[in-house]
Amino acid sequence: MIHFTGFTLDWYRELFHDTRLLIIVLNTLIIALLSSIIATIIGVFGALGIYTLRKRQTKNAFLSLNNVLIVSPDVIIGASFLILFTMLGLKLGFYSVLLSHIAFSIPIVVLLVLPKLSEMKPSLIDAARDLGANNWNVLAKVVFPYITPGIFAGFFMALTYSLDDFAVTFFVTGNGFSTLSVEIYSLARRGISLNINALSTVLFVVTIVLVGIYYLITRRTNMKGVGVRK
């Protein structure tokens, strides 16, 4: 471990044979995907709701409430959710982690979708209504296609937030359930071990791929946006 003697793939082999770790990786992915999908759905409708509010004051009040979880330190979110779940009598584990990930992802989705909504010209909706579209048609054929880039950006942000989160999960995870961040923390407290290095490399590559996808999506939509404005 201290003296470098040669290259080996042993640590990767060990990594992929560690079923406990693989289950944790799977848990992390499931939590991330589920929480970001649910958060995106709730967040998009929340953003639509805020967008349709008439009064400026109510709008601002909603926005401030929305931003509370974004500016609060992770420790506060984690501790307060721990109290909440205990009060509700929810057993700590998969569901408490899933619920808290949904909870802290919603405001991000709202913040990324809202600008797209306010960018949209109201005349588009008026035109759709003049042409006889009902509420659902307006939503499905005009609004959603317009804000799709915002929705995707929100979804990806929620995904990375969930994959990255350590502090909140650490508070609400209980005994039997663990995500990758929490697992790395407990391994790292014991010091350096080379299969974490192998795991880090894998995670790093996955992150870079995700960033690449996100970058491509935003770049493509930016170009589309320019096209629309012309």
Next chain:
Amino acid sequence: MQTKHYQKLYMVPYFLWIIVFVVAPLLLVLYYSFFDVEGHFTFTNYQKFFTPVYLKMTFSSFWYAFLITLIALIIAYPVAYLLTKTKHKQLWLLLIIVPSWVNLLLKAYAFIGIFGQYGLANGLLGLVGIAPKQILFTDFSFVFVAVYIFIPFMILPIFNALNELNDTYIDAAKDLGASKWTTFRRVIFPLTIGGVKSGCQIVFIPALSLFMLTRLIAGSRVITLGTAIEQHFLVTQDWGMGSTIAVFLIIAMFIIMAFTADRKRGA
């Protein structure tokens, strides 16, 4: 009227979210701060907070957060400035942001390796002829790693502010005979103060509440407000005292946000 109510129906989950996960948790923290370990209603937690032990901890937490923010600012401002002058701005910016996408735990873990007894840092010191030193588990390593982690969040708002700066102002200042330093002090810095403020806000509040780094990198030598909350909640199970510290952390957060708020709208 009925269709209107029906229209608002889709907002119900979002409403519920605000009530259950935004309002309720904050109220619960406040509620719990009035209870001691046995579950009796009491103000002793607040009395305890104002004893020297907790005040000292609060003060040191603020001091470290201040140091981290200051060092990050001193490094980030010139970097952001140089970035606006480079050819492939967006690419460089992306490269600076990439580390912030890597899991925080992995970054902390990497530094355990780098700063360890047989790590890269001591190896380099050895080449220069300095005997291996204890780097890990010191407050130096804590500040270093924290600055490393927070720096992208400081660079980004400052970069945006500098990028929006109209070059004609600088030309005007030069035409009026201002030196480079005067231009910076009287024109560039005041015009980008918004970016600096939001950068400080993004760094200072999380720096107050770091708790994982204090254990992994500082070896519990540094105790921040975040560490104290985590200890009270998960180790000693004294939720009342933990909530009390959390209440003070929330208050500190609001004060900092008021200080660093953009006053442009008011003026």
